[in-house]
Amino acid sequence: MLSGGRTKIAELLKSTAFGTEVVVKGWVRTKRGNKNVAFIAVNDGSIIHNIQVVADVAKFDENLLKEITTGSCVKVAGTLVESLGSGQPVEIQASSIEIYGTADPETYPLQKKGHSLEFLREIAYLRPRTNTFGAVLRIRHAMAYAIHKYFNDHGFFYLHTPLITGSDAEGAGAMFGVTTLDLNDVPKTPEGAVDYSQDFFGKPCNLTVSGQLEGELGALALSQIYTFGPTFRAENSNTPRHLAEFWMIEPEVAFFELEDNMELAEDFLKYLIRYALDNCQDDLQFLAKMYDAELIDRLKFVVENDFVRLDYTEGIDILVRSGVKFEFPVSWGLDLQSEHERYLVERHFKKPVILINYPKEIKAFYMKQNDDGKTVRAMDVLFPKIGEIIGGSQREENLDKLRRRIEEVGVPEKDIWWYLDTRRWGSAPHSGFGLGFERLLLFVTGMGNIRDVIPFPRTPKNAEF
Amino acid sequence: MLSGGRTKIAELLKSTAFGTEVVVKGWVRTKRGNKNVAFIAVNDGSIIHNIQVVADVAKFDENLLKEITTGSCVKVAGTLVESLGSGQPVEIQASSIEIYGTADPETYPLQKKGHSLEFLREIAYLRPRTNTFGAVLRIRHAMAYAIHKYFNDHGFFYLHTPLITGSDAEGAGAMFGVTTLDLNDVPKTPEGAVDYSQDFFGKPCNLTVSGQLEGELGALALSQIYTFGPTFRAENSNTPRHLAEFWMIEPEVAFFELEDNMELAEDFLKYLIRYALDNCQDDLQFLAKMYDAELIDRLKFVVENDFVRLDYTEGIDILVRSGVKFEFPVSWGLDLQSEHERYLVERHFKKPVILINYPKEIKAFYMKQNDDGKTVRAMDVLFPKIGEIIGGSQREENLDKLRRRIEEVGVPEKDIWWYLDTRRWGSAPHSGFGLGFERLLLFVTGMGNIRDVIPFPRTPKNAEF
Numbered sequence: 009m010l011s012g013g014r015t016k017i018a019e020l021l022k023s024t025a026f027g028t029e030v031v032v033k034g035w036v037r038t039k040r041g042n043k044n045v046a047f048i049a050v051n052d053g054s055i056i057h058n059i060q061v062v063a064d065v066a067k068f069d070e071n072l073l074k075e076i077t078t079g080s081c082v083k084v085a086g087t088l089v090e091s092l093g094s095g096q097p098v099e100i101q102a103s104s105i106e107i108y109g110t111a112d113p114e115t116y117p118l119q120k121k122g123h124s125l126e127f128l129r130e131i132a133y134l135r136p137r138t139n140t141f142g143a144v145l146r147i148r149h150a151m152a153y154a155i156h157k158y159f160n161d162h163g164f165f166y167l168h169t170p171l172i173t174g175s176d177a178e179g180a181g182a183m184f185g186v187t188t189l190d191l192n193d194v195p196k197t198p199e200g201a202v203d204y205s206q207d208f209f210g211k212p213c214n215l216t217v218s219g220q221l222e223g224e225l226g227a228l229a230l231s232q233i234y235t236f237g238p239t240f241r242a243e244n245s246n247t248p249r250h251l252a253e254f255w256m257i258e259p260e261v262a263f264f265e266l267e268d269n270m271e272l273a274e275d276f277l278k279y280l281i282r283y284a285l286d287n288c289q290d291d292l293q294f295l296a297k298m299y300d301a302e303l304i305d306r307l308k309f310v311v312e313n314d315f316v317r318l319d320y321t322e323g324i325d326i327l328v329r330s331g332v333k334f335e336f337p338v339s340w341g342l343d344l345q346s347e348h349e350r351y352l353v354e355r356h357f358k359k360p361v362i363l364i365n366y367p368k369e370i371k372a373f374y375m376k377q378n379d380d381g382k383t384v385r386a387m388d389v390l391f392p393k394i395g396e397i398i399g400g401s402q403r404e405e406n407l408d409k410l411r412r413r414i415e416e417v418g419v420p421e422k423d424i425w426w427y428l429d430t431r432r433w434g435s436a437p438h439s440g441f442g443l444g445f446e447r448l449l450l451f452v453t454g455m456g457n458i459r460d461v462i463p464f465p466r467t468p469k470n471a472e473f
Numbered sequence: 474m475l476s477g478g479r480t481k482i483a484e485l486l487k488s489t490a491f492g493t494e495v496v497v498k499g500w501v502r503t504k505r506g507n508k509n510v511a512f513i514a515v516n517d518g519s520i521i522h523n524i525q526v527v528a529d530v531a532k533f534d535e536n537l538l539k540e541i542t543t544g545s546c547v548k549v550a551g552t553l554v555e556s557l558g559s560g561q562p563v564e565i566q567a568s569s570i571e572i573y574g575t576a577d578p579e580t581y582p583l584q585k586k587g588h589s590l591e592f593l594r595e596i597a598y599l600r601p602r603t604n605t606f607g608a609v610l611r612i613r614h615a616m617a618y619a620i621h622k623y624f625n626d627h628g629f630f631y632l633h634t635p636l637i638t639g640s641d642a643e644g645a646g647a648m649f650g651v652t653t654l655d656l657n658d659v660p661k662t663p664e665g666a667v668d669y670s671q672d673f674f675g676k677p678c679n680l681t682v683s684g685q686l687e688g689e690l691g692a693l694a695l696s697q698i699y700t701f702g703p704t705f706r707a708e709n710s711n712t713p714r715h716l717a718e719f720w721m722i723e724p725e726v727a728f729f730e731l732e733d734n735m736e737l738a739e740d741f742l743k744y745l746i747r748y749a750l751d752n753c754q755d756d757l758q759f760l761a762k763m764y765d766a767e768l769i770d771r772l773k774f775v776v777e778n779d780f781v782r783l784d785y786t787e788g789i790d791i792l793v794r795s796g797v798k799f800e801f802p803v804s805w806g807l808d809l810q811s812e813h814e815r816y817l818v819e820r821h822f823k824k825p826v827i828l829i830n831y832p833k834e835i836k837a838f839y840m841k842q843n844d845d846g847k848t849v850r851a852m853d854v855l856f857p858k859i860g861e862i863i864g865g866s867q868r869e870e871n872l873d874k875l876r877r878r879i880e881e882v883g884v885p886e887k888d889i890w891w892y893l894d895t896r897r898w899g900s901a902p903h904s905g906f907g908l909g910f911e912r913l914l915l916f917v918t919g920m921g922n923i924r925d926v927i928p929f930p931r932t933p934k935n936a937e938f
Contacts, residue, residue, distance in 0.1 A: 010736055012728035016628060016696070033728045034696070035899050052727075053695030054628060081693075081899040083728075109870070109900030116898045133687075133891040136694035137899075145695060149630040156621045163481060163519060165614040170929040171636070171703045172649075172718050174936040184637075184651050184673065186680065188707045191667045194656050202656045208649065208707055208717065210934040215651065222598075222929060222938060228546075229601035230518030230610060231481070231499070238636045238703065242653045242673055252673065253637050262517075263477035263498045263548075271475055405574070426598040426938050433581045434500050434546040434602070435574030464635040464687060469675040471639040473687060473891050 060094035079111030143291035169219030260440035300454030349395035400441020525559035544576030608756035634684030725905035765919030814860035865906020
């Protein structure tokens with residue numbers, strides 16, 4: 009039932025039912041052999057490993073065997089037998105082979121030789137067929153599932169915050185406009201302004217940069233919510249760390265103060281990484297072998313260490329006293345760069361770090377103000393190799409303080425009256441944070457470029473497929 | 474740990490630890506009482522039921538008690554005691570009460586009287602605090618989790634297909650443009666056309682109407698994938714069934730033919746509805762009582778019946794022979810309206826129906842062509858009350874047939890060369906379907922308007938919050 013008339017290779021490779029008849033369907037990775045026998049490695053995406061199909065040349069039509077080339081899709085029926093030479097415990101002695109689709113070796117781009125990640129990015133529509141992207145996409149799935157499972161198990165409700173927004177209040181970055189107006193002939197008012205009354209929503213709208221503000225509305229009703237959805241930045245940043253479209257996870261919890269928020273972030277990240285270690289060993293080992301020998305040690309480093317918690321001010325002291333010559337000089341009041349964050353994690357503490365109580369000037373308006381008048385109850389979780397992986401805070405729940413801060417930073421009240429209203433009626437202490445999903449995946453997969461951990465990256469001048 | 478210093482009401486209501494000291498935090502739904510005692514109903518969103526807090530008036534400051542009004546947020550410490558009168562098995566004898574946030578009865582919109590759904594739509598940012606929307610949002614969470622769990626347990630991989638797309642090939646509906654150009658001053662080429670080279674992606678881009686085409690790329694590499702993400706339609710439809718932004722689930726499976734696809738759809742839908750019956754009883758009972766007395770029977774109807782499977786042609790015959798005077802007359806070649814679908818399900822078969830083999834002219838270009846030259850291997854799953862809940866098909870895997878069909882319907886090959894390439898190299902039979910998440914939720918919650926099953930609806934002239 010629901011098998012599509014085949015057994016998945018992930019199951020076959022665990023089987024010891026030698027002598028049984030099986031059907032496997034998948035794509036040919038390699039074919040080799042001699043005049044008497046052909047060895048065909050077949051992969052179906054269920055696992056990184058191939059199953060070896062052994063075909064007696066005499067039993068099969070010569071032309072059929074010729075058409076079995078790298079990338080072709082086949083259905084193989086045969087006997088499951090113990091394998092000695094294939095690198096896997098089992099192989100299939102083929103009794104029949106059907107070709108679903110050929111792959112002309114003259115044109116098919118994914119021949120068995122290795123390809124550069126740059127080349128594969130250009131053919132992103134085919135790269136899921138490679139070992140590397142099969143591994144990355146399976147890990148991506150496992151992490152997404154672990155996120156949902158963690159929150160469900162802890163009584164959080166998944167809140168779908170809107171993608172199209174008429175408010176620009178969060179100010180987290182440049183936004184994409186969303187419109188149904190004809191750009192060839194934008195309608196104008198008599199005064200010469202864009203006539204947004206003719207646009208779909210009757211006003212200018214954008215793609216969201218964060219679901220947090222709406223997430224707070226949910227938390228102040230359901231206590232514990234999380235978002236997990238696409239998020240957008242229209243920044244012209246062509247770097248290995250930036251995407252114009254990415255996925256973000258934002259839990260928000262009523263009655264949580266900053267300490268609870270730190271507990272949640274640490275427990276959550278450790279759960280996810282333990283989940284990867286427990287469920288993605290084959291794929292992690294492949295990626296470690298191919299790209300990043302220290303990958304698995306780095307994952308264990310996070311799971312096995314308590315996160316250090318310290319004030320931003322102490323962090324700055326440590327960096328200043330270190331005597332290290334950083335590319336970006338460091339002093340109180342400046343935002344930390346990745347090099348500073350990594351120094352604290354990798355060299356000073358040798359543990360993941362949660363830095364708290366940042367200067368209010370470098371953090372968002374909604375963060376809870378400390379009594380010192382200078383800092384806010386922000387928290388950044390810093391990881392080896394990538395620096396900040398989570399940013400969050402306790403939120404300001406006092407209406408008057410929040411209004412003053414909004415005025416200071418210049419957010420018009422008319423844009424977020426509804427957000428302020430949550431502090432007007434039934435306000436409560438609450439906290440939350442954001443985790444960039446692709447940032448997490450860079451850490452878990454060890455890949456170096458964020459374009460290689462999302463199926464179809466969107467970057468400046470690139471929206472292919 | 475991770476409790477925020479409180480016990481959730483969902484847990485307390487199941488507890489029999491009478492006499493223990495507990496802390497509860499939440500929002501006041503009602504307060505009543507007399508000179509001697511106040512009864513305060515507190516809700517924290519973890520469950521639809523309130524817990525009753527009993528406060529001896531003499532023990533508390535008079536002004537404090539006065540400020541405990543509907544909508545205010547409180548922390549209550551006290552003793553868990555067995556309850557006789559509150560309608561719940563337990564209540565709290567309060568020893569201390571702290572008010573986190575008041576809610577001025579003169580201004581707070583959600584007083585204890587019932588509110589119309591229309592009014593609540595206008596204050597969508599507050600409606601999660603009502604019983605109705607608490608119930609809907611908890612069910613929404615449960616269904617989203619069940620979807621991920623079902624696919625994970627069956628070896629599907631969650632594929633994040635892109636939201637911003639440079640292709641308009643699926644043709645499922647009108648699209649929103651995505652741009653960083655200044656609409657006040659759209660740059661033009663010397664020839665007077667929009668100069669898209671200055672736009673973020675260097676070409677016109679839109680918000681996706683379906684992840685299916687990219688989903689097929691994934692399925693033809695990983696065998697089994699599903700998408701679950703936001704989808705957009707810029708159609709000016711102000712109806713209880715249309716949203717401009719909604720969430721869609723699209724599984725796609727290599728090696729599945731139409732029969733497998735039907736099995737999957739039936740098994741999947743039954744799993745989801747059984748999950749709701751098993752996990753959301755309190756919320757379902759509330760919604761049944763308030764809005765739709767037949768709700769739970771309708772859910773059981775789906776779980777307990779085998780779905781009828783029949784050809785579109787037979788379905789048309791039944792409708793024609795029925796003698797029923799439909800608003801829309803019915804004949805072979807026409808698409809079915811909801812009234813026709815519901816007749817088949819509710820009156821003729823009294824079972825859910827899967828209708829297959831539709832005329833090719835009313836279905837999408839990518840559906841597998843039958844040998845009769847007239848029909849394609851489409852399938853629609855039809856449910857009581859709402860009609861079509863799932864639409865899907867086996868896909869055309871033959872490159873030549875697909876190209877001819879694309880030419881017939883006028884999709885330029887240059888727009889989907891990458892899609893065609895999957896049939897060029899390693900093609901395979903495959904199938905999939907789409908389930909509108911809000912359509913599912915209309916069915917599961919019994920709500921009548923799609924704007925009431927998504928937190929922040931986007932519709933023509935409406936993108937609030």
